Amino acid sequence: MKLTWLDIRGxxxxxxxxxxxxxxxxxxxxxxxxEPGELVDLPPTVRKxxxxxxxxxxxxxxxxxxxxxxxxxxxxxxxxxxxPGVEFGPFVEIVDAPTLEVACEAARTQRWSxxxxxxxxxxxxxxxxxxxxxxxxxxxTVVEDVEEAEIVFGVLEHGSDGVLLQPEKVGDATALVxxxxxxxxxxxxxxxxxxxxxxxxxxxxACVDTCTYFGEDEGILVGSHSKGMILCVSETHPLxxxxxxxxxxxxxxxxxxxxxxQGRTNYLSELKxxxxxxxxxxxxxxxxxxxxxxxxxxxPLISIDAISASGQQVNLILQDDWHVRVLGPxxxxxxxxxxxxxxxxxxxxxxxxxxxxxxxxxxxxxx
Numbered sequence: 141m142k143l144t145w146l147d148i149r150g151x152x153x154x155x156x157x158x159x160x161x162x163x164x165x166x167x168x169x170x171x172x173x174x175e176p177g178e179l180v181d182l183p184p185t186v187r188k189x190x191x192x193x194x195x196x197x198x199x200x201x202x203x204x205x206x207x208x209x210x211x212x213x214x215x216x217x218x219x220x221x222x223x224p225g226v227e228f229g230p231f232v233e234i235v236d237a238p239t240l241e242v243a244c245e246a247a248r249t250q251r252w253s254x255x256x257x258x259x260x261x262x263x264x265x266x267x268x269x270x271x272x273x274x275x276x277x278x279x280x281t282v283v284e285d286v287e288e289a290e291i292v293f294g295v296l297e298h299g300s301d302g303v304l305l306q307p308e309k310v311g312d313a314t315a316l317v318x319x320x321x322x323x324x325x326x327x328x329x330x331x332x333x334x335x336x337x338x339x340x341x342x343x344x345x346a347c348v349d350t351c352t353y354f355g356e357d358e359g360i361l362v363g364s365h366s367k368g369m370i371l372c373v374s375e376t377h378p379l380x381x382x383x384x385x386x387x388x389x390x391x392x393x394x395x396x397x398x399x400x401x402q403g404r405t406n407y408l409s410e411l412k413x414x415x416x417x418x419x420x421x422x423x424x425x426x427x428x429x430x431x432x433x434x435x436x437x438x439x440p441l442i443s444i445d446a447i448s449a450s451g452q453q454v455n456l457i458l459q460d461d462w463h464v465r466v467l468g469p470x471x472x473x474x475x476x477x478x479x480x481x482x483x484x485x486x487x488x489x490x491x492x493x494x495x496x497x498x499x500x501x502x503x504x505x506x507x
Contacts, residue, residue, distance in 0.1 A: 142293050142320040143169040143302025145189060145280055146313055148178065150306060163313040169302060176201025191231065191254070200226055207231050207254045216250060227251050229277075233258060240264050247272035247279050254304060256282040262295050269298060280304050286315045293322060324401060324418060324426040327361075331469055332370065332446035332454055332487040334479050340443045344394045345459045346408040347435040348417065353386045357422040357471040361399045361488050362392045362408070368454030369397065370446065371420060371467045371486040379463050387432070390464045393441055393457040399488075401428040409436070422471045422486060442476055444485075452489050 146163045148156055148171060163171055163186070170187035173179050179188040179202050190203035196213045200206060205227045208216060216228035229252025232243045246253040247268050257264050265281060272279065278301040283289045286305070293299040305316055348360065354374030363369030376386040391398065394409040399418040411417065415431040442460035447453050458464050464476045467486050474483065 142299065142322060143278060143280065144313075144316050144320045145170040145172050145302055145304040146316070147172040147191070147304050147306040149174045149191065149193065155310060158310050159307050159313065162310055166313050166317045168313055168317060170205070172207075172304060176203060179203060205229065205252055207252065229253055232256070234264050235259070240267060243268050244271035247277065248275050249277070251277045252280065253277060254280045254282065255300075262291065265292065265295050265300065269295060269300070273298075278302060286312065286319050289316055290319045293319065318402075324428050327399075327420060327424045327426060327488055329371065329420070329422070329424045329486050329488055330448055332448055332485045334481055334483040334485060335445045335447050335453075336481060337445070337476075337479050338443045339460055340441050340457065342438055343441045343457070344409075344436050345439050345441065346391050346394050346396075346411070347437075348389045348391045348398075348408065348411060348431060349385075349433040349435065350387050350389075350417070350419075351430040351432045352419070354389070354419060355421060357467065358419050359467060360389050360391060360417055361420055362389075362396045362456060363487075364393075364396055364455040364457060366397050366405055367490055368448075368452055369399070369488045369490075370444070370454060370456045371422070371488070372456075372458070373465045373467045373473055377465070377473050382463075390459055392459075394436060396457065399490075405490075408434070420488075422467055422469075444476065444479060446485055446487065448487070448489060450489075454487055454489075 146168045151159055170189045171182055172189040172191050174191055174193045176190060182188050187204050188202050189205045190200060191207045207229050210230050216230055220228045229250045230246045231254045232246055233256045234240050234243050235258050243255050280302045281292050281300040283292055283303045283305050289303045292303055307313055354376050356376045359371050359373040361369035362372045372389050372391050374386060375384055375388045378384055391408055396408050397405045398408060400406045401416045411431050411434045413433055416428050418426050419429045420426050440460040441457050444456045458476045462475050462477045465473050468474050468484050
């Protein structure tokens with residue numbers, strides 16, 4: 141999990157207590173203040189960081205970490221020698237090539253480096269991360285909002301070690317902690333047994349084109365019912381009449397559910413450029429991927445009925461064509477038009493019913 145530093149300097153006094161309470165409850169990594177007194181009542185579960193706007197106070201109070209402007213406050217190493225038990229690090233504002241080099245040096249050598257990139261480009265951060273790839277310290281990047289934090293966490297696939305965010309409202313700390321968790325949980329895939337298939341005529345099906353390459357054992361989960369889905373494979377496997385399209389899943393009829401991020405589901409018809417869906421491999425490992433395009437076209441359809449060992453029935457309606465495929469145990473690729481009773485598929489059985497995509501515990505019968 142990435143580090144989450146919440147900057148309460150400058151937060152409106154009326155909402156500051158509620159924001160601090162939320163930060164403590166959500167277990168942010170650190171609370172950042174410019175006065176030692178604001179750190180006194182924080183519990184030991186939260187790192188206390190002092191980032192003074194003015195002169196460095198003689199008494200640092202309960203601060204665990206102090207971030208300083210080296211030109212104004214002095215060398216962090218010298219300050220650390222004066223204050224045993226307190227860690228120090230520099231604050232660097234990056235506006236040009238010379239300050240970028242200062243940031244690179246800080247990231248390579250300092251225990252803590254708080255970096256503020258003034259221009260709206262992530263290339264300077266990429267350079268810093270590359271320069272400090274083998275360093276043991278932590279880079280904390282100032283961000284404007286949670287959306288930018290999500291981007292910073294993913295720069296160069298590694299991302300900044302943490303972010304510093306000044307919240308605007310209650311709820312920002314919760315969103316920041318959720319963003320810092322990154323990734324997505326694994327799913328418990330199960331084996332399903334095909335019961336029957338049937339040609340069901342014409343309808344609209346959706347191809348989900350993402351902004352990433354799928355692995356050969358990856359796809360997305362799709363099903364007619366919210367409590368039962370089948371793993372549809374991406375177009376990563378060669379076909380005799382067309383090139384592979386490893387970013388695509390020929391996913392199924394437009395009414396179908398698929399799993400998106402944060403436990404939600406979406407209808408295939410709802411997806412559009414910028415939507416998020418969950419890529420899933422045959423071991424149940426997941427990652428959130430971005431949709432670049434959804435192609436909805438009229439095609440002949442085939443219905444696949446399968447059943448789990450527990451008796452849960454699962455249905456999937458796909459394009460009725462040999463080149464549309466699903467995944468079975470061990471990553472075996474199965475052509476949809478060749479499926480027959482007794483064949484084994486990989487699937488997923490969510491426990492909750494759904495209301496506008498959110499899991500909910502209520503009576504809901506789907507047929």
